[in-house]
Amino acid sequence: MPPAPAAAVPGGDQRTADERAGEDGLLFPATRLHVVTGKGGTGKTTTAAALAVALSRGGRRVLLCEVEDRQGIARLFGIPPLPYEERTIAATAGGGEVLALAVEPRAALLEYLTLFYKLGRAGRALDKVGAIDFATTVAPGVRDVLLTGKVYEAVRRRRPGRGAERPPAYDAVVLDAPPTGRIGRFLNVNSEVSGIARVGPVASQAESVMRVLRSAETRVHLVTLLEEMPVQETLDAVAELEAVGLPVGAVVVDQIRGDTLPVQLLDDALSGRVPASAVREGLVEARVVRPDASGASVVEGLLAEAGEHDERLALQEREHETLAATGRPLVELPLLPGGVDHRGLEVLADRLTAQGLA
DSSP: OOOOOOOOOSSSSOOOOOHHHHHHSSTTTTOOOOEEEESSTTTTHHHHHHHHHHHHHHTTTEEEESSSSSOOHHHHHHHOOOSSSSEEEETTTTEEEEEEEOOOHHHHHHHHHHHHHHOHHHHHHHHHHTTHHHHHOOOOHHHHHHHHHHHHHHOOOOOOSSSOOBBBSEEEEEEEEHHHHHHHHHHOOHHHHHTTTTTSSHHHHHHHHHHHHSSSSEEEEEEOOHHHHHHHHHHHHHHHHHTOOOEEEEEEEEEEOOOOHHHEEEEEEEHHOOOOHHHHHHHHHTSSOOTTSOOOOHHHHHHHHHHHHHHHHHHEEEEEEEETTOOOOEEEOOOOOOOOOOOHHHHHHHHHTTTTOO
16 A cells, blocks of 8 residues: 555645645755754665755755764765765766765864864864863763854855855755754754853854754755654654744655555455465466475465565555645655665655655
C-alpha cells in the first residue's frame, strides 16, 4: 500500500510537493541557507549531501557544512577527514561545485578571537592552557554561537571585488545540523547566550545570526522515516521551531518502501489466506524449488516476509497521514537497497529537484 496523498488541512495548501514544484518551481525560492535536521539514523547527513548536490547543478557554487565533528560528509563522499577550511568535494552537472566545511568549536573560537580581538598568538596561547576548551565546553551557548556564526559568515560573504552589488560567495549553503532533539537550542542562539553575554561582541554576533536564521533566506528541513518515534520527534521539533520563530521548510520522508506486490496478495498473505501449496507450485515453476522437494521452509519464510512487508506498508501509510496533517510540504526519497554511493546521491538529488526542494 503506497503512502496516502496529503491529507486536507483546513486553510492550508492542499497540493502535494510534486504539484507545488510543478506549478511554482522551487518550494522556497528565496532560501539560501538550508538547515537539515532529523532524528539520528533517519538519513539526515545523506539528505543534506544530496540537497547540496542538487542545488549546485547548473553552474552553482554550494557550501555543505557539518558542526557535530562526526566527519559524516567525508565518509559519505569517500574522502579524507575534512579540516577547518572550505574545500571542493564534488563537481556536478553543468559546471556546478560542492565545497564542504567541518566547523569545529575550538578553531571557530580561535578565528573569532583573531578577527574581533586581534589576539593572534595570544589566542593560541589561551588554547595551550585549556582556556578554549573551557569556553566551548562549559558555555554551550557560546559554542553554538561560534558554530552558527561561521555558517552565518559563509551565507553573508561576498565574492572578491569592489562595490556593494557583488554576488554572494555561495549560491546556497546547506547545514547538516544537530538532531531534532537539540535543534531548537542550537539555532535559538540569542536565547542561549542571554544569560552569559547580554551586551558586547558575543551578544551582537548572536543577534546578527538570529536575523538571518529568522529571515526568508533560511529554512529548516526535517528528515524522518515513516516510523512512530521519528515522526513524533519531527512533530515536536516543528512545534519547537515555530514557537521560537524559526522558519520550518519541508519534511523529507526518507527510505520510502515501494509496493511491489498487489495489495490483495499482501493482505491475503498477512491474514494467512495464501495456500502454501500455491506458493510451492510457483517456486517450482520458477525453478527455485525442485519438484521432488517439499520446500516447506522456503514457503514459510516467503509468507512471513510478505506479511511483514504488508505491516510495514500499513505503518508507512498511517505515519504519512500524520505528517500530511501538519500542512508542511512533504518531500519523499526512496529506499536505496544497495546503500548510498555517488550514484545514489545523484538519484536522491534528482528526487529533491523533481519535488521542488532544489
